Amino acid sequence: MRASVLLSSLALALVAQAASLTGPRTLVLLDTLDEADAYMELWTDMQERHYNVTLHEVSSPVALSKHDQRLFDHLMILSPKMKDYPKGMSAKSVVGFVAAGGNVMIAGSSELGNTIRELSREFDVEYENKFTSVLDHFNYDTHLGKEKHDAIVVDPTTHMAKAEKIIAQDKVPGPILFRGVAHAVNPSNSLLQPILWAPQESYSWESVNLEESANQDPTLSGKGISLVSVMQARNNARIAFLGSTEMLTDAFFSAPVNKHGDEKETVSGNRLFIEELTKWTFQEKGALDVVAVEHHKVGEWEAPAHYRIKDNMTYTISLAEYHDGEWHPFSADDVQLELIMLDPYIRKTLDQVPLDDQSTVGTFTTTLQLPDQYGVFKFTVNYKRPGLTYVESVTTVGIHPFRHDQYPRFISQAKPYYTSAASMGVGLLVFSVVYLWGGLDSSVKTTKKA
Structure with a gap:
């Protein structure tokens, strides 16, 4: 019910100009519309920035373009459990949407399905296996991650890229809460950039088998775990990859941060972090x-x-x-x-x-x-x-080049050639004089031998 009311209220945003250069039309894919209630503060922030948000569940048909024209300017995929694309939509259409200048935000979870995983591979991003989570037994929230230590606390001053044009560190007032799946980016792709990564003590592991003994090392750990990454295509379309849908929810926006080992309670920086991330992704800045x-x-x-x-x-x-x-x-x-x-x-x-x-x-x-x-x-x-x-x-x-009459009459570098030509002329003159008038005397007679 609240989702339908939200749709009608957000439609009023059309009367104002969106802050995005690309446009205000935003499609949000959810596993079910009931999940929209968990993101009320996110919708409110976007409404204040004059976005026209369309909430859509994956079981209903939808199209991103019609007659080679985009029907939406931005796409938010908040449906990590999605097994199949909505009718009228495919991985090819999402890639075409980006090629046409559309911006995309993809958020995953530990239950991430193959559909989103294969889509992310189109952009050189590889999510970890299903039912894996980022765990940290030193940097976890004592309330949200008390049981599995899967709600980790990330300090943006040490684990966030110094990219002022994307997210300035002074814009994030406190640590960031994250609970979700890890991903890795292709280091040879210069268009991709990790924005937020895990603490050194973190590792990726199956969150459903924590009590069983491990028989192998984790595939990703420490800084190798990307939590949030961004990509700017060659046509300036922007894509953001998040390993957690929960970090966008009201619970993580307003939750006080109680880091293990710290007695002092701090304020979550999730809301402003996501606000700055969506501003950049939807081309409100930069x-x-x-x-x-x-x-x-x-x-x-x-x-x-x-x-x-x-x-x-x-x-x-x-x-x-x-x-x-x-x-x-x-x-x-x-x-x-x-x-x-x-x-x-x-x-x-x-x-x-x-x-x-x-x-x-x-x-x-x-x-x-x-x-x-x-x-x-x-x-x-x-x-x-x-x-x-x-x-x-x-x-x-x-x-x-210069015209023939624009070159200088005499070139100083050619003086040796000028001297050579002059000397040849003088020599010819001397030779001619000697040859014509400096020969044998005409009075001398020559005699023939018998």
Whole structure:
């Protein structure tokens, strides 16, 4: 009943503009709609950010797109027990949804089925076996994990990635509670990044056979256990992988943290951690946009039809960053310009123009001399940093050689050749004079022999 009331109330969010650049339409897959009551604080947070949330159970048909157009902007899979996709949906459609620019959040549990496990493999993420949990006999909550030590306490200051553009450590007020399954990411995939990992004493083991003696070592332990990981595809679509659905529930949002061995009770950081994670995943922050690109010769203000080799030119690019529902000037010291013709001929770091109160964009500029090589060049800014959408600005220009009348009349480096040519001319003149007028005397007679 509460789920249906929630659906009608969340529909009112359509009257406001969602903070996400991608859009407000969010599909949430649940094993049953009754489970929606456990996530009321999550729905409230998303409603305040003007999302249009559609709760859907896996037993009912649903489609992610129609006529090659996305029906939703974001997909949250909170149904780890799912055995089959809803009718009209498949792993291929989820991958296509990401390829079309949709954002996805996947949360698992110790009862994670093969459906979600195989889907995660499409993105180089491997969840542990079914009925395994992350256990820790030193860093567990004495209330939630009293029996199996499976509700572990994670300190974000030491076990969270220093990725300020994704989740800043100062945004999480306390330790994070986690109860679920471990996963590992492919280290060779540069698009994947673990955000939260387990303490050194943690390990992954079957939570249903804790009383039996172990006959082998755990497959994952310590920092090798990823609890939360994120991925940004090459088209800037974002995917988040969580090993726990419980860390999104009201019970973990509001639970006081009582870590084993600590007498002091602390506040759970789950709510703000999940809020920052969903903001990044749904592109409410960390998005860059190219506002303007300009290039011209030094002393001029308009882009020429073409340049000439060795011209001095100025290149300027303006970037803006989206967060807190608004565009702000982007600031960085590592934006580079490349002049490419098959290979880069010049690579130079751009200087940022100082910002003031009137600045609406971050402006980066540089002045350089074009290479002594003519052809079709690309002025490229390829900026890819963790947590930010990828920027690839390409401007194609032609660089011409000198015309025949633009070369200098005399070249100082050619003086030896000039001297050689002059000496040859003088030598020819001397030889001609000697040959014509410096021969035998005409008065001398020659006699023939008989």
